[in-house]
Amino acid sequence: MADYKFETKVIHAGVEPDPQTGAVMTPIYQTSTYAQESPGKHKGYEYSRGDNPTRNVLQTQLAALENGDHALVYSSGLASIDNVLNLLKSGDHVVAGDDLYGGTRRLFTRVAQNRGLTFSFTCLTDAEELERHMKPNTKLVWIESPTNPLLKVMDIRRAAEIAHKHGALLGVDNTFMSPYFQRPLELGADIVMHSMTKYMNGHSDVLMGCLVVKDQTPSWLGESLFAKLKFLQNSIGATPGPFDCFLVLRGLKTLAIRMDRHNANAMKVATFLESHPKVESVSYPGLPSHPNQALHASQSSGGGGMVTFVLKGGLPVAKKLLESLKLFAVAESLGGVESLIEHPAIMTHASVPVEVREELGISDGLIRISVGIEAADDLIADLDQALR
Ligand code: P1T
Numbered sequence: 535m536a537d538y539k540f541e542t543k544v545i546h547a548g549v550e551p552d553p554q555t556g557a558v559m560t561p562i563y564q565t566s567t568y569a570q571e572s573p574g575k576h577k578g579y580e581y582s583r584g585d586n587p588t589r590n591v592l593q594t595q596l597a598a599l600e601n602g603d604h605a606l607v608y609s610s611g612l613a614s615i616d617n618v619l620n621l622l623k624s625g626d627h628v629v630a631g632d633d634l635y636g637g638t639r640r641l642f643t644r645v646a647q648n649r650g651l652t653f654s655f656t657c658l659t660d661a662e663e664l665e666r667h668m669k670p671n672t673k674l675v676w677i678e679s680p681t682n683p684l685l686k687v688m689d690i691r692r693a694a695e696i697a698h699k700h701g702a703l704l705g706v707d708n709t710f711m712s713p714y715f716q717r718p719l720e721l722g723a724d725i726v727m728h729s730m731t732k733y734m735n736g737h738s739d740v741l742m743g744c745l746v747v748k749d750q751t752p753s754w755l756g757e758s759l760f761a762k763l764k765f766l767q768n769s770i771g772a773t774p775g776p777f778d779c780f781l782v783l784r785g786l787k788t789l790a791i792r793m794d795r796h797n798a799n800a801m802k803v804a805t806f807l808e809s810h811p812k813v814e815s816v817s818y819p820g821l822p823s824h825p826n827q828a829l830h831a832s833q834s835s836g837g838g839g840m841v842t843f844v845l846k847g848g849l850p851v852a853k854k855l856l857e858s859l860k861l862f863a864v865a866e867s868l869g870g871v872e873s874l875i876e877h878p879a880i881m882t883h884a885s886v887p888v889e890v891r892e893e894l895g896i897s898d899g900l901i902r903i904s905v906g907i908e909a910a911d912d913l914i915a916d917l918d919q920a921l922r
């Protein structure tokens with residue numbers, strides 16, 4: 535599949551007609567276990583926590599889309615990050631971007647820290663800042679680019695160089711971009727993660743996560759990264775069911791055309807908001823006003839579908855706007871075909887301590903939009919009437 539273009543891979547990579555029946559679409563192997571001819575003599579499947587044929591097709595497809603060698607899927611995005619953290623041992627150190635999905639930060643500070651891992655959070659838009667935080671026991675650098683919710687951009691190539699110089703792995707949460715716009719493994723990252731709940735599935739009806747890696751054996755791990763992650767996937771057991779894997783396989787077939795439309799619509803919405811007198815500022819990596827637009831363009835091929843903006847007038851005005859919209863649903867999550875709007879400080883990032891939110895700029899006037907694939911004119915008209 536390596537020679538084919540992305541639009542072809544999302545339809546065909548890993549997906550073969552079913553050898554028994556010729557079914558063109560991947561069958562849903564809704565089974566927890568597999569009959570063995572004699573103890574230990576089986577067809578490669580023993581128990582669905584370890585392997586399931588529907589899940590395996592999805593994993594093969596994901597490895598192809600991110601240009602990796604292997605992919606593993608999990609029952610949520612956070613479960614996939616927790617599996618990465620389980621590569622580490624008590625006493626190990628992680629450097630993470632300061633602006634992350636609130637649930638990721640909660641997993642780091644309120645779960646993993648209790649298991650003896652230590653974390654430094656820092657603004658990594660200046661990659662050299664990362665260098666200053668690396669310690670002899672740093673095993674992992676974890677970033678989002680663009681970040682959730684502020685859409686800050688970090689130099690993925692440079693982050694990989696710095697992490698590797700110190701013997702650490704670079705993990706990139708690629709949820710906001712999808713492999714259609716950005717493929718961090720090609721930029722030097724070691725682990726790519728997605729909340730597939732978002733663009734990858736694209737229809738707001740599944741929770742799932744994935745990790746994609748290349749073949750490699752980090753010296754401190756002492757074994758292949760993929761082999762260890764596969765061991766953890768089975769040992770921890772946060773695996774998705776076959777029906778959800780089927781739904782994501784179906785959603786992925788339209789990933790390329792959906793992302794093009796999300797991107798075009800988001801650019802129009804961001805441009806409209808930027809010119810509106812009631813809007814203080816807009817952050818969208820595709821806008822010329824974004825401080826790292828050139829860097830973003832050098833490592834990805836689109837701005838994506840997420841836009842954040844600060845409304846003049848703070849919380850009361852922000853609430854009024856969200857209550858006045860007709861097409862946009864006020865909801866957490868993102869990446870579905872339908873447009874969603876939310877207030878990070880009260881919703882997705884409420885678990886981030888208030889002093890950290892203030893320091894980062896997740897203010898009461900900050901609003902985040904997941905721009906869907908509806909007609910852009912209808913979305914802008916809805917925002918216009920609500921702003922009025
Ligand atoms: O919800 P889950 O599938 O567990 O994924 C967590 C996650 C990880 N990384 C990023 C960048 C994310 O945006 C998320 C989930 N985010 C939301 C629910 C949200 O509204 O931002």
